[in-house]
Amino acid sequence: MENSELDSFIICKKCHTLHRKIKLHHGTKALCQRCNTLLYRHHQNFIDRLLALSLVEFIALIIAFSFTIIKININGIYRGLDFSSIFYTIFHNHYYIVGVILIFFIFIFPIVILLSLILALILMKLKKSKYLVKRLLILIAKVSHWSMIDIFLLSILVAMVKLFSYAQLEFNVAFIALILVILLDIFTLKRISFSDIWEEYENIYRKSNSKK
Amino acid sequence: MRIYTENQIVKNNLIRCPICEATNIDTGGEIVCRRCREKIHDYKSISFHKTVAFLITAIILYIPANLYPILVTKKFGIVHESTILGGIMHLWEAGSYPIALIILFASVFVPILKFIFIIYLLISTKFSLKSSKIDRHKLFYITEVIGSWSMVDVFVVAILSVLIHFSIVEIIPGNGATAFALMVFFTMLSAKSFDIRLIKEGY
Numbered sequence: 001m002e003n004s005e006l007d008s009f010i011i012c013k014k015c016h017t018l019h020r021k022i023k024l025h026h027g028t029k030a031l032c033q034r035c036n037t038l039l040y041r042h043h044q045n046f047i048d049r050l051l052a053l054s055l056v057e058f059i060a061l062i063i064a065f066s067f068t069i070i071k072i073n074i075n076g077i078y079r080g081l082d083f084s085s086i087f088y089t090i091f092h093n094h095y096y097i098v099g100v101i102l103i104f105f106i107f108i109f110p111i112v113i114l115l116s117l118i119l120a121l122i123l124m125k126l127k128k129s130k131y132l133v134k135r136l137l138i139l140i141a142k143v144s145h146w147s148m149i150d151i152f153l154l155s156i157l158v159a160m161v162k163l164f165s166y167a168q169l170e171f172n173v174a175f176i177a178l179i180l181v182i183l184l185d186i187f188t189l190k191r192i193s194f195s196d197i198w199e200e201y202e203n204i205y206r207k208s209n210s211k212k
Numbered sequence: 213m214r215i216y217t218e219n220q221i222v223k224n225n226l227i228r229c230p231i232c233e234a235t236n237i238d239t240g241g242e243i244v245c246r247r248c249r250e251k252i253h254d255y256k257s258i259s260f261h262k263t264v265a266f267l268i269t270a271i272i273l274y275i276p277a278n279l280y281p282i283l284v285t286k287k288f289g290i291v292h293e294s295t296i297l298g299g300i301m302h303l304w305e306a307g308s309y310p311i312a313l314i315i316l317f318a319s320v321f322v323p324i325l326k327f328i329f330i331i332y333l334l335i336s337t338k339f340s341l342k343s344s345k346i347d348r349h350k351l352f353y354i355t356e357v358i359g360s361w362s363m364v365d366v367f368v369v370a371i372l373s374v375l376i377h378f379s380i381v382e383i384i385p386g387n388g389a390t391a392f393a394l395m396v397f398f399t400m401l402s403a404k405s406f407d408i409r410l411i412k413e414g415y
Contacts, residue, residue, distance in 0.1 A: 006246070009235040011228035016349045016408065018226055018235075034346065072375050081374050089374045093384050101393045102370060105363065138248055141231040145404070148360050148367075154314075155367030161311045162303070162368070163375065195233035198247060 010039050010195060040196055047200060050188060051121040057184035058114045061149075063177035065107070069156060070175055073168040081156075082174065083107060109147040110181075113189070116140050130205045137201065141194055150182050227252065227409065238409060259407035260337070266402035267330050273395035274323060281386035283369055288380055295388060296320065296365060318364040319392070326362075326399050329355045330406065337410040348411045352403075359400045366393045 010019050012032040019039060024030060029041035043049075068080040083106075090099040120136040123129050156178075160169055227238040229245040229252050236245055236252060243252040253259055281293035294302060296319050303312035329351050336348060369385045376383040 006226075006235045006237070009226065010233070011226065011235055013228070013233070014350055014353045015346045016228065016411075017346070035350065070375075074378070077378060079375050079377060081371060085374045086370050089377070090370055090385065093373065095385050095390060097390045098366060098370070098385060098393050101397060102367075105360075106367070134248060138231055138250055145356070145359070145400070148363055151360055151363050152367050155364050155371060158311055158314060158364060159368045159371040159375070161308055162372065165306075167375075193233065194231075198232040198234065202247070 012037050012039060013193075038193060040193055040199075043192075043196060046196070047121055047125055050192065050197075051118065051125065053184055053188045054114055054117050054121065057181055057188060058118060060177045060180040060184065061110060061114060064174045064181055065111075067174040067177070068172040069178065070160065071170040071172060072163055073170065074166065080172070105146060105148040106152045109143050110149045113140055113143055113147055117189070124201060124204055127204055127207075133201060133205075137194075137197060140189075144189060149178075150185065153178055153182055253407045253409060256407055256410060259405050260334070260410060262405040263330065263334060263402050263407075266398050266405060267327065267334075270323075270395050270398035270402060271327060273391050273398060274327075277388050277392035277395050280388035280391060282365060282388035282392060283372070284384045284386045285376075286382040286384070293386060296392070315365060315368075318361050322358050322362045323395065323399060326355055326358065326403070330399075330402055333406065333411065345411055349408070352406065352408065352411065355403050359403055360396070362396045362399075363393070365389075366396070 008021050010021050010030075011017070012019065012035065014037040015032060015035045017032055017034045019030075019032065021040070022030070024040075024042040026042055026044065030039040031037065032039055065083050068082045071078055071080045087099060087103055087107075090102060116136040116139050120133045120140070123133045123136075156175070163169065225238050227236050227243065228234075229236055229248060229250070231250050231252075232245060232248040234245055234247040236243060241255055244250070245252050254262070278296055280295070281298075282296050283294050283299060285292045285294070296315075300312050300316050300320070303315065333348060333352060333355075366389050369383075369389050372383045373385055
């Protein structure tokens with residue numbers, strides 16, 4: 001079977017049913033016939049839009065990492081929660097394994113994913129360094145399962161409910177930034193299937209190769 | 213508006229690359245994706261044993277995760293330790309039913325469900341069961357998606373230990389937190405190393 005013939009197929013990620021791809025009209029999407037999972041959709045200005053959203057998400061992530069998320073007030077004594085204090089407390093209590101797992105899952109992986117995505121998209125826009133873009137896209141695909149920043153936001157909400165009855169809670173700027181990160185994440189990596197990015201990658205570099 | 217692609221009959225010799233989602237021809241052994249040049253799967257027997265090994269590690273870790281305290285509260289010098297189930301019961305008694313249910317779902321049901329799903333998938337590769345392949349593919353997809361949800365409890369403990377740190381009352385993580393975090397890590401590894409070709413053809 002030729003590569004081009006294989007390219008005309010797509011397999012549903014949920015039920016693994018094989019579909020033949022068709023060309024989509026503007027604003028439409030292709031769904032799996034068996035389980036209604038999104039297969040791919042028609043994008044306009046795909047790279048530009050994704051790049052803009054990921055840049056905003058990156059800025060929001062930096063804000064979320066740098067400032068206080070929530071503050072509690074018990075009888076006039078304040079305590080704030082930020083990312084560095086979480087890692088400090090865990091390591092201070094000698095829970096090194098939990099600390100390392102936390103650092104990777106809620107700090108390093110989200111940053112690595114966003115930085116690689118931004119870099120890959122910029123390079124794709126400039127039509128440069130095919131190999132690096134490929135490595136970055138592979139890295140994103142491998143790491144994306146391990147980023148747990150969304151679970152972390154849920155945990156903050158759970159912790160807040162636990163503290164609600166005996167402390168006053170104050171939301172800070174990082175909390176809003178964190179919500180923004182999760183919302184933008186839904187519009188970027190969660191909404192777009194990886195096959196779309198890879199197809200764009202193939203289109204861009206095939207064109208630039210044929211020009212040479 | 214929905215547009216369906218022309219449905220094709222499931223061809224058993226085509227496989228989806230988990231990294232770039234390209235369609236590849238399944239040659240039976242080790243496959244390298246034609247687009248991203250990454251290894252799609254090990255030999256089937258290797259991935260089967262990897263999955264079993266990670267799963268057993270996770271199940272073993274689940275025992276101390278539940279027996280050891282996940283949260284230690286020091287109040288006026290009195291140490292009070294609570295396990296996962298103890299914490300849920302405490303929340304239930306205090307009337308925070310939604311939160312108790314979230315923790316119960318994320319920390320107790322999700323890990324057990326994952327164990328059952330992976331064991332079921334492994335057994336179904338050895339013996340031909342009546343369930344359809346499509347259902348098993350969906351089951352595997354659910355196992356992968358819910359994987360990280362169990363970390364909620366570990367994160368909550370970390371957050372509480374930062375916030376409640378006063379001279380009279382202090383919360384610190386317990387040994388159960390380490391076991392629990394590792395358990396989640398190994399179940400995710402176990403799901404990751406499972407070869408979807410085993411669903412198609414069996415072992």
